[in-house]
Amino acid sequence: PLPPGCLSTVWGQDERFVSTYFSTFQDPVVYSSSDWGIRDDKGYYTILGRMDDVINVAGHRLGTREIEEAVQTHPAIAEVAVVGVHDELKGQMPMAFAVVKDASTVDTAEKRAALEKEVMKKVDESLGAIARPARVHFINGLPKTRSGKMLRRSIQALAEGRDAGDLTTIDDPSTLEQIKVALKG
Known part of the structure:
Protein backbone atom coordinates (compact mmCIF):
# COMPACT_ATOMS: atom_id res chain seq x y z
CA PRO A 1 0.00 0.00 0.00
CA LEU A 2 0.99 3.59 -0.62
CA PRO A 3 1.01 6.30 2.06
CA PRO A 4 -1.64 9.07 1.93
CA GLY A 5 -1.13 11.50 -0.95
CA CYS A 6 0.74 9.03 -3.15
CA LEU A 7 -0.62 8.47 -6.61
CA SER A 8 0.65 6.04 -9.19
CA THR A 9 -1.44 6.54 -12.35
CA VAL A 10 -4.89 6.42 -13.88
CA TRP A 11 -5.21 2.84 -15.14
CA GLY A 12 -3.98 2.73 -18.73
CA GLN A 13 -4.00 6.52 -19.09
CA ASP A 14 -0.64 7.85 -17.93
CA GLU A 15 -0.97 11.09 -19.96
CA ARG A 16 -4.37 11.82 -18.43
CA PHE A 17 -2.90 11.18 -14.97
CA VAL A 18 -0.15 13.76 -15.50
CA SER A 19 -2.45 16.36 -17.09
CA THR A 20 -5.15 15.97 -14.42
CA TYR A 21 -3.00 16.01 -11.30
CA PHE A 22 0.36 17.59 -12.18
CA SER A 23 -0.36 20.30 -14.76
CA THR A 24 -2.31 22.72 -12.56
CA PHE A 25 0.74 24.09 -10.73
CA GLN A 26 4.25 24.93 -11.96
CA ASP A 27 5.97 23.22 -9.03
CA PRO A 28 6.62 19.58 -10.04
CA VAL A 29 6.18 18.31 -6.46
CA VAL A 30 2.74 19.89 -6.03
CA TYR A 31 -0.34 18.11 -7.35
CA SER A 32 -4.01 19.00 -7.59
CA SER A 33 -6.26 16.92 -5.33
CA SER A 34 -9.35 18.81 -6.57
CA ASP A 35 -9.96 20.10 -3.06
CA TRP A 36 -10.74 23.78 -2.58
CA GLY A 37 -9.11 25.72 0.22
CA ILE A 38 -7.88 29.09 1.37
CA ARG A 39 -4.70 30.17 3.11
CA ASP A 40 -5.01 32.81 5.82
CA ASP A 41 -2.52 35.58 6.57
CA LYS A 42 -0.82 33.36 9.20
CA GLY A 43 -0.14 30.66 6.63
CA TYR A 44 -2.79 28.22 7.83
CA TYR A 45 -4.89 26.37 5.28
CA THR A 46 -8.61 25.73 5.56
CA ILE A 47 -10.08 23.06 3.30
CA LEU A 48 -13.49 24.22 2.09
CA GLY A 49 -14.42 21.01 0.32
CA ARG A 50 -14.20 19.51 -3.11
CA MET A 51 -13.76 22.06 -5.90
Missing part, protein backbone atom coordinates in the same frame (compact mmCIF):
# COMPACT_ATOMS: atom_id res chain seq x y z
CA ASP A 52 -17.09 21.01 -7.36
CA ASP A 53 -18.77 21.43 -3.94
CA VAL A 54 -17.77 25.11 -3.58
CA ILE A 55 -19.56 27.64 -5.75
CA ASN A 56 -18.77 31.27 -6.50
CA VAL A 57 -21.80 33.53 -6.17
CA ALA A 58 -21.01 37.16 -6.97
CA GLY A 59 -17.47 36.76 -5.61
CA HIS A 60 -18.56 34.85 -2.48
CA ARG A 61 -17.29 31.28 -2.09
CA LEU A 62 -20.11 29.19 -0.71
CA GLY A 63 -20.08 25.54 0.23
CA THR A 64 -23.02 23.64 -1.17
CA ARG A 65 -23.05 21.44 1.93
CA GLU A 66 -23.72 24.44 4.17
CA ILE A 67 -26.63 25.45 1.94
CA GLU A 68 -27.93 21.87 2.01
CA GLU A 69 -27.76 21.87 5.81
CA ALA A 70 -29.74 25.13 5.94
CA VAL A 71 -32.40 23.72 3.59
CA GLN A 72 -32.67 20.56 5.70
CA THR A 73 -33.53 22.58 8.80
CA HIS A 74 -37.04 22.85 7.34
CA PRO A 75 -39.11 20.07 8.90
CA ALA A 76 -40.71 19.08 5.57
CA ILE A 77 -37.39 18.30 3.85
CA ALA A 78 -36.00 14.75 3.95
CA GLU A 79 -32.99 15.13 1.66
CA VAL A 80 -31.49 17.78 -0.59
CA ALA A 81 -28.75 18.38 -3.13
CA VAL A 82 -27.52 21.87 -3.97
CA VAL A 83 -25.48 22.58 -7.09
CA GLY A 84 -24.00 25.73 -8.58
CA VAL A 85 -25.60 26.70 -11.88
CA HIS A 86 -24.00 29.15 -14.32
CA ASP A 87 -25.36 32.70 -14.09
CA GLU A 88 -24.30 35.51 -16.45
CA LEU A 89 -24.44 38.18 -13.75
CA LYS A 90 -23.27 36.40 -10.59
CA GLY A 91 -21.04 33.65 -11.99
CA GLN A 92 -23.04 30.87 -10.33
CA MET A 93 -26.31 30.58 -8.47
CA PRO A 94 -27.22 27.83 -6.02
CA MET A 95 -30.07 25.59 -7.13
CA ALA A 96 -31.65 23.08 -4.75
CA PHE A 97 -33.31 19.75 -5.49
CA ALA A 98 -35.22 18.57 -2.45
CA VAL A 99 -37.05 15.41 -1.46
CA VAL A 100 -39.95 16.03 0.92
CA LYS A 101 -40.98 13.72 3.74
CA ASP A 102 -44.65 13.84 2.70
CA ALA A 103 -45.52 14.20 -0.99
CA SER A 104 -48.83 15.87 -0.14
CA THR A 105 -46.90 18.97 0.99
CA VAL A 106 -46.03 19.69 -2.66
CA ASP A 107 -48.95 18.17 -4.56
CA THR A 108 -50.19 21.51 -5.93
CA ALA A 109 -48.40 24.46 -7.51
CA GLU A 110 -49.50 26.67 -4.61
CA LYS A 111 -48.08 24.29 -2.00
CA ARG A 112 -44.80 23.96 -3.93
CA ALA A 113 -44.47 27.76 -4.17
CA ALA A 114 -45.23 28.22 -0.47
CA LEU A 115 -42.74 25.55 0.61
CA GLU A 116 -40.08 26.93 -1.74
CA LYS A 117 -40.52 30.35 -0.14
CA GLU A 118 -40.26 28.86 3.37
CA VAL A 119 -37.10 26.94 2.45
CA MET A 120 -35.51 30.06 0.97
CA LYS A 121 -36.32 31.93 4.19
CA LYS A 122 -34.53 29.22 6.20
CA VAL A 123 -31.41 29.70 4.05
CA ASP A 124 -31.63 33.50 4.42
CA GLU A 125 -31.84 33.17 8.21
CA SER A 126 -28.98 30.69 8.42
CA LEU A 127 -26.50 31.90 5.80
CA GLY A 128 -27.82 35.16 4.39
CA ALA A 129 -29.52 36.11 1.14
CA ILE A 130 -26.33 35.53 -0.89
CA ALA A 131 -26.72 31.77 -0.31
CA ARG A 132 -30.44 31.65 -1.18
CA PRO A 133 -31.10 29.14 -3.97
CA ALA A 134 -32.37 30.61 -7.22
CA ARG A 135 -34.93 27.79 -7.19
CA VAL A 136 -35.89 24.87 -4.97
CA HIS A 137 -37.19 21.98 -7.07
CA PHE A 138 -39.13 19.22 -5.34
CA ILE A 139 -38.54 15.68 -6.60
CA ASN A 140 -39.22 12.14 -5.36
CA GLY A 141 -35.59 11.03 -5.17
CA LEU A 142 -32.04 12.18 -5.79
CA PRO A 143 -29.73 10.47 -8.28
CA LYS A 144 -27.15 8.33 -6.51
CA THR A 145 -24.72 5.57 -7.34
CA ARG A 146 -25.40 2.05 -6.14
CA SER A 147 -23.04 2.78 -3.24
CA GLY A 148 -25.11 5.83 -2.22
CA LYS A 149 -22.91 8.66 -3.52
CA MET A 150 -24.87 11.66 -4.79
CA LEU A 151 -24.39 12.36 -8.51
CA ARG A 152 -23.98 16.14 -8.11
CA ARG A 153 -22.13 16.61 -11.39
CA SER A 154 -25.00 14.99 -13.27
CA ILE A 155 -27.53 17.15 -11.44
CA GLN A 156 -25.52 20.27 -12.24
CA ALA A 157 -25.13 19.27 -15.89
CA LEU A 158 -28.89 18.81 -16.29
CA ALA A 159 -29.57 22.12 -14.52
CA GLU A 160 -27.27 23.83 -17.02
CA GLY A 161 -28.83 22.07 -20.01
CA ARG A 162 -25.87 19.77 -20.59
CA ASP A 163 -25.58 15.99 -20.92
CA ALA A 164 -25.60 14.20 -17.55
CA GLY A 165 -22.36 12.34 -18.33
CA ASP A 166 -21.37 8.81 -17.35
CA LEU A 167 -24.30 7.14 -15.62
CA THR A 168 -23.07 3.55 -15.53
CA THR A 169 -23.17 3.47 -11.73
CA ILE A 170 -26.56 5.14 -11.19
CA ASP A 171 -28.95 3.25 -8.94
CA ASP A 172 -32.25 4.67 -10.23
CA PRO A 173 -32.22 6.41 -13.65
CA SER A 174 -35.77 7.70 -13.12
CA THR A 175 -34.41 10.26 -10.64
CA LEU A 176 -32.67 12.10 -13.48
CA GLU A 177 -35.92 12.13 -15.45
CA GLN A 178 -37.63 13.69 -12.44
CA ILE A 179 -35.01 16.44 -12.42
CA LYS A 180 -35.55 17.10 -16.13
CA VAL A 181 -39.30 17.39 -15.56
CA ALA A 182 -38.82 19.67 -12.54
CA LEU A 183 -36.53 21.97 -14.53
CA LYS A 184 -39.14 22.35 -17.28
CA GLY A 185 -41.89 23.25 -14.79
Whole structure:
Protein backbone atom coordinates (compact mmCIF):
# COMPACT_ATOMS: atom_id res chain seq x y z
CA PRO A 1 0.00 0.00 0.00
CA LEU A 2 0.99 3.59 -0.62
CA PRO A 3 1.01 6.30 2.06
CA PRO A 4 -1.64 9.07 1.93
CA GLY A 5 -1.13 11.50 -0.95
CA CYS A 6 0.74 9.03 -3.15
CA LEU A 7 -0.62 8.47 -6.61
CA SER A 8 0.65 6.04 -9.19
CA THR A 9 -1.44 6.54 -12.35
CA VAL A 10 -4.89 6.42 -13.88
CA TRP A 11 -5.21 2.84 -15.14
CA GLY A 12 -3.98 2.73 -18.73
CA GLN A 13 -4.00 6.52 -19.09
CA ASP A 14 -0.64 7.85 -17.93
CA GLU A 15 -0.97 11.09 -19.96
CA ARG A 16 -4.37 11.82 -18.43
CA PHE A 17 -2.90 11.18 -14.97
CA VAL A 18 -0.15 13.76 -15.50
CA SER A 19 -2.45 16.36 -17.09
CA THR A 20 -5.15 15.97 -14.42
CA TYR A 21 -3.00 16.01 -11.30
CA PHE A 22 0.36 17.59 -12.18
CA SER A 23 -0.36 20.30 -14.76
CA THR A 24 -2.31 22.72 -12.56
CA PHE A 25 0.74 24.09 -10.73
CA GLN A 26 4.25 24.93 -11.96
CA ASP A 27 5.97 23.22 -9.03
CA PRO A 28 6.62 19.58 -10.04
CA VAL A 29 6.18 18.31 -6.46
CA VAL A 30 2.74 19.89 -6.03
CA TYR A 31 -0.34 18.11 -7.35
CA SER A 32 -4.01 19.00 -7.59
CA SER A 33 -6.26 16.92 -5.33
CA SER A 34 -9.35 18.81 -6.57
CA ASP A 35 -9.96 20.10 -3.06
CA TRP A 36 -10.74 23.78 -2.58
CA GLY A 37 -9.11 25.72 0.22
CA ILE A 38 -7.88 29.09 1.37
CA ARG A 39 -4.70 30.17 3.11
CA ASP A 40 -5.01 32.81 5.82
CA ASP A 41 -2.52 35.58 6.57
CA LYS A 42 -0.82 33.36 9.20
CA GLY A 43 -0.14 30.66 6.63
CA TYR A 44 -2.79 28.22 7.83
CA TYR A 45 -4.89 26.37 5.28
CA THR A 46 -8.61 25.73 5.56
CA ILE A 47 -10.08 23.06 3.30
CA LEU A 48 -13.49 24.22 2.09
CA GLY A 49 -14.42 21.01 0.32
CA ARG A 50 -14.20 19.51 -3.11
CA MET A 51 -13.76 22.06 -5.90
CA ASP A 52 -17.09 21.01 -7.36
CA ASP A 53 -18.77 21.43 -3.94
CA VAL A 54 -17.77 25.11 -3.58
CA ILE A 55 -19.56 27.64 -5.75
CA ASN A 56 -18.77 31.27 -6.50
CA VAL A 57 -21.80 33.53 -6.17
CA ALA A 58 -21.01 37.16 -6.97
CA GLY A 59 -17.47 36.76 -5.61
CA HIS A 60 -18.56 34.85 -2.48
CA ARG A 61 -17.29 31.28 -2.09
CA LEU A 62 -20.11 29.19 -0.71
CA GLY A 63 -20.08 25.54 0.23
CA THR A 64 -23.02 23.64 -1.17
CA ARG A 65 -23.05 21.44 1.93
CA GLU A 66 -23.72 24.44 4.17
CA ILE A 67 -26.63 25.45 1.94
CA GLU A 68 -27.93 21.87 2.01
CA GLU A 69 -27.76 21.87 5.81
CA ALA A 70 -29.74 25.13 5.94
CA VAL A 71 -32.40 23.72 3.59
CA GLN A 72 -32.67 20.56 5.70
CA THR A 73 -33.53 22.58 8.80
CA HIS A 74 -37.04 22.85 7.34
CA PRO A 75 -39.11 20.07 8.90
CA ALA A 76 -40.71 19.08 5.57
CA ILE A 77 -37.39 18.30 3.85
CA ALA A 78 -36.00 14.75 3.95
CA GLU A 79 -32.99 15.13 1.66
CA VAL A 80 -31.49 17.78 -0.59
CA ALA A 81 -28.75 18.38 -3.13
CA VAL A 82 -27.52 21.87 -3.97
CA VAL A 83 -25.48 22.58 -7.09
CA GLY A 84 -24.00 25.73 -8.58
CA VAL A 85 -25.60 26.70 -11.88
CA HIS A 86 -24.00 29.15 -14.32
CA ASP A 87 -25.36 32.70 -14.09
CA GLU A 88 -24.30 35.51 -16.45
CA LEU A 89 -24.44 38.18 -13.75
CA LYS A 90 -23.27 36.40 -10.59
CA GLY A 91 -21.04 33.65 -11.99
CA GLN A 92 -23.04 30.87 -10.33
CA MET A 93 -26.31 30.58 -8.47
CA PRO A 94 -27.22 27.83 -6.02
CA MET A 95 -30.07 25.59 -7.13
CA ALA A 96 -31.65 23.08 -4.75
CA PHE A 97 -33.31 19.75 -5.49
CA ALA A 98 -35.22 18.57 -2.45
CA VAL A 99 -37.05 15.41 -1.46
CA VAL A 100 -39.95 16.03 0.92
CA LYS A 101 -40.98 13.72 3.74
CA ASP A 102 -44.65 13.84 2.70
CA ALA A 103 -45.52 14.20 -0.99
CA SER A 104 -48.83 15.87 -0.14
CA THR A 105 -46.90 18.97 0.99
CA VAL A 106 -46.03 19.69 -2.66
CA ASP A 107 -48.95 18.17 -4.56
CA THR A 108 -50.19 21.51 -5.93
CA ALA A 109 -48.40 24.46 -7.51
CA GLU A 110 -49.50 26.67 -4.61
CA LYS A 111 -48.08 24.29 -2.00
CA ARG A 112 -44.80 23.96 -3.93
CA ALA A 113 -44.47 27.76 -4.17
CA ALA A 114 -45.23 28.22 -0.47
CA LEU A 115 -42.74 25.55 0.61
CA GLU A 116 -40.08 26.93 -1.74
CA LYS A 117 -40.52 30.35 -0.14
CA GLU A 118 -40.26 28.86 3.37
CA VAL A 119 -37.10 26.94 2.45
CA MET A 120 -35.51 30.06 0.97
CA LYS A 121 -36.32 31.93 4.19
CA LYS A 122 -34.53 29.22 6.20
CA VAL A 123 -31.41 29.70 4.05
CA ASP A 124 -31.63 33.50 4.42
CA GLU A 125 -31.84 33.17 8.21
CA SER A 126 -28.98 30.69 8.42
CA LEU A 127 -26.50 31.90 5.80
CA GLY A 128 -27.82 35.16 4.39
CA ALA A 129 -29.52 36.11 1.14
CA ILE A 130 -26.33 35.53 -0.89
CA ALA A 131 -26.72 31.77 -0.31
CA ARG A 132 -30.44 31.65 -1.18
CA PRO A 133 -31.10 29.14 -3.97
CA ALA A 134 -32.37 30.61 -7.22
CA ARG A 135 -34.93 27.79 -7.19
CA VAL A 136 -35.89 24.87 -4.97
CA HIS A 137 -37.19 21.98 -7.07
CA PHE A 138 -39.13 19.22 -5.34
CA ILE A 139 -38.54 15.68 -6.60
CA ASN A 140 -39.22 12.14 -5.36
CA GLY A 141 -35.59 11.03 -5.17
CA LEU A 142 -32.04 12.18 -5.79
CA PRO A 143 -29.73 10.47 -8.28
CA LYS A 144 -27.15 8.33 -6.51
CA THR A 145 -24.72 5.57 -7.34
CA ARG A 146 -25.40 2.05 -6.14
CA SER A 147 -23.04 2.78 -3.24
CA GLY A 148 -25.11 5.83 -2.22
CA LYS A 149 -22.91 8.66 -3.52
CA MET A 150 -24.87 11.66 -4.79
CA LEU A 151 -24.39 12.36 -8.51
CA ARG A 152 -23.98 16.14 -8.11
CA ARG A 153 -22.13 16.61 -11.39
CA SER A 154 -25.00 14.99 -13.27
CA ILE A 155 -27.53 17.15 -11.44
CA GLN A 156 -25.52 20.27 -12.24
CA ALA A 157 -25.13 19.27 -15.89
CA LEU A 158 -28.89 18.81 -16.29
CA ALA A 159 -29.57 22.12 -14.52
CA GLU A 160 -27.27 23.83 -17.02
CA GLY A 161 -28.83 22.07 -20.01
CA ARG A 162 -25.87 19.77 -20.59
CA ASP A 163 -25.58 15.99 -20.92
CA ALA A 164 -25.60 14.20 -17.55
CA GLY A 165 -22.36 12.34 -18.33
CA ASP A 166 -21.37 8.81 -17.35
CA LEU A 167 -24.30 7.14 -15.62
CA THR A 168 -23.07 3.55 -15.53
CA THR A 169 -23.17 3.47 -11.73
CA ILE A 170 -26.56 5.14 -11.19
CA ASP A 171 -28.95 3.25 -8.94
CA ASP A 172 -32.25 4.67 -10.23
CA PRO A 173 -32.22 6.41 -13.65
CA SER A 174 -35.77 7.70 -13.12
CA THR A 175 -34.41 10.26 -10.64
CA LEU A 176 -32.67 12.10 -13.48
CA GLU A 177 -35.92 12.13 -15.45
CA GLN A 178 -37.63 13.69 -12.44
CA ILE A 179 -35.01 16.44 -12.42
CA LYS A 180 -35.55 17.10 -16.13
CA VAL A 181 -39.30 17.39 -15.56
CA ALA A 182 -38.82 19.67 -12.54
CA LEU A 183 -36.53 21.97 -14.53
CA LYS A 184 -39.14 22.35 -17.28
CA GLY A 185 -41.89 23.25 -14.79
